[in-house]
Amino acid sequence: MTDIFFYIFSIAALAGAFGVVFSRNTVNGAMFLIGTFLSMASLFVLLEAYFLAVIQVLVYAGAVMVLFLFIIMLLDVKESAARKTSLYTWAASVIGFGILIVGVVAINSADSIREKAASLPEATGVSLKSFGYELFTTYLLPMQVTGFLLLIAMIGVIALSKKAKAD
C-alpha cells in the first residue's frame, strides 16, 4: 500500500517539476510548482514526518506560492513565445542531466552511505518537542545563519527597490 502511494506521489512530483520547466504560461508553471510541493508533502507523510509535511504545505504551498502568483498577476506576465533552443543550451542540459544521473546512481550504490543510513535511528514518531529542542540547541548556529542570510536578502531587496532621492 505504502509503496503504491510512494510511486504515485513521486511520479506526481516529477511530473509537476517537468511541468514547471516546460510550461510557457507562467500561471501554469506556478500551479505545477504547487502540485510538486503538495506531492513532496505527501512523501513526507509517507515517511511519517508529519511536522515537515505540514510545514512544507504551510510555508511553500500556502505562502510563498501565493506571493509568486501575486507577482505574476501584478506584472501581468505574458505567455512567452516559442524560442529556438540554441546548441549551447542543449549541450548544457544534456551534460547537466548526465551528471545528475551519475550522482543518483553513485548515492544509491555507495556502500558507505548505505551503512550509515541503516545505522541511523528511526525518524518516525519524533515529537515536536525534541524537534524544537534540537533546533534551539544542537543546530542553533546553522538556524541563526540561515535566518541572517534571509535578512541580508531582504535588506538587499529594499536597497535595490528604493528610489534614490534627488539631491
Added chain:
Amino acid sequence: MEVNPIILKFVYAAIVVSVIMGLCSYAVLAERKISSWIQGRVGPNRTSLPLVGGIPVIGPFLTRLGIFQPIPDGLKFLFKEDVLPGHVNKFYFMMAPVISLVPALTTVVVVPFGRFVNEAGEVMPLVLANVNVGLLFLFAISSLGVYGVVLAGWSSNSKYPFLGGIRASAQMISYELAMGVSVLPILMWVNAPGKEGTLNLFDIALAQNGFWFAMWMPLSAIIFLVCLFAETNRLPFDMAESETELVSGFHTEYSSFKFGLFFVGEYAHMVIGSCVFALLFLGGWNPMPFVTLEALGMGQGIPGAVLSVGIFLGKMCAMMFFFMWIRWTLPRFRYDQVMKLGWTVLLPLSIANLILYTFIIYYLDTSL
C-alpha cells in the same frame, strides 16, 4: 459484525461532511433572517412544502421562520443556466470553485467536536483524525483555499474579478502572519515544561478546564478574531468581493452551480473558523469557566458525549451569529486601511502580546 476500518472512516467522513454542508445551507438562511432582523424587515417567510406546510399551526409557523427556504435556494443553484463566458481560461475557471471548497471541507478532519468518557474514565476525542500537529495542519490546508479566489479572478479574464483576486492574495498573506503569532501564547502554555509537545486541538481544549484562554489572553483572542474575519473574507474585510467597487469581485463571471460552490465554500470557512475559535479560546465543550461536564456529573457515557457535542455546536452557532452581526453592522474598510491594519497594527501587537505572555508564562511556571 466486523466492519473494515477504512470503510468505517469513509462513513464517518461522509457524515461529518454532510453535517457541515447542512450547517452551511442553514447558515445562509440565518444570514438572511439576521440581516432582515437588523434592518427591520421580515426576511424569507413564504416558501412552504406541500405536506409539512399544511399541518395546522406548526406548518405556517415553520414557513414564517423560513425553515424550507434553503431547499429552493439550493435547487435554484442547480437548475439555473450555467453561463460559461467566451473570454475565460476554461480549465482554471472550472477548477477554481472546487479549489475554494475542498480545503474548507478538508480542515474539518482535525476539528474535535466533542469528547467521550468511557467506563474506565478515559477521555477520548470525537474527531475524524486525532493528529498531533492538528493546529498546523488546519492552518496549512486553509491557507490553500485562497488559490480558489485568486484563480477565479485570474481565469475570468476581466478587470473587476482580476482586482478581486489580487486583493485576496495580498490580504491572505498579510493576516496569516498575525493569526499565527497570536496563537503562540496558547501553545506555549499548553506545552509547559515536562509535558510532551503537542499542537493537538483536543489537548488545547482540555487545557481550558479552568480559565478559558479568551479570559486571560484577551488580546490574543481579539487579534485572532480579526484575522479570522479577514481570512474568511467576511465583511468588513471582504476586499475580494466589495460589491460597491468591484461589482462582486472574483465571482462576477460565475453563475449557477459554480457560484454556488463559492458560496458554500465561504460559509464552510466560516463554520470551521467558528469551531476553531470556540476550541482555542472559548473552552471547547466546557459549559462554563471552572465548570466541566464531569464536575456537574453529566460527562459519562453516550449522554455526556452528546451533551458535549451540543455545547460545542452551541458555541459555534454563537460565533456564527457574531460573524453575521458584525457583517450587518460595520461598513467595509478601504483597501489601504486593510493593509495598514494588518501590517502596522495587528502584527506588531501580536508580537508584543507574544513577548508579554512569554514573561507571564515563565513567571507562572517557575514561581508558582
